[in-house]
Amino acid sequence: MLKISLVDNARQRRVIVEGKLVAPWVAELRNACQEARADLDGRELVVEMKCVTTISQEGENVILELINGGIRFRCHGLFAKHVVKELTRRASRNLGTRAGD
Numbered sequence: 001m002l003k004i005s006l007v008d009n010a011r012q013r014r015v016i017v018e019g020k021l022v023a024p025w026v027a028e029l030r031n032a033c034q035e036a037r038a039d040l041d042g043r044e045l046v047v048e049m050k051c052v053t054t055i056s057q058e059g060e061n062v063i064l065e066l067i068n069g070g071i072r073f074r075c076h077g078l079f080a081k082h083v084v085k086e087l088t089r090r091a092s093r094n095l096g097t098r099a100g101d
Helices: 026-037 055-066 078-097
Strands: 002-008 012-021 044-055 072-075
Touching: 002 026, 002 044, 012 026, 012 055, 026 055, 026 078, 044 055, 044 078, 055 072, 055 078
Parallel strands: 012 044, 044 072
Antiparallel strands: 002 012
16 A cells, blocks of 8 residues: 655645555656646755655656656655665766766
């Protein structure tokens, strides 16, 4: 089960993710972020990972896609922090490799 909530304020829009980021709910995160980007009006988009207990390979792929798309992540809990940190490193290495081509 995955719960996705949107919270808006003047500076940012937060997509709050709670639960298990696994199929078939991975697509819901991608869709929620695409919809959230539609009318930011200059605000920052942040995905906030709260109480995330499981992240499948498909979930990691979507997180990496969102990181590469410029979305910032804020994580609560060691598990989510570790996964997002590793994916951010991978995205940075891939960016450096592409820049050197």
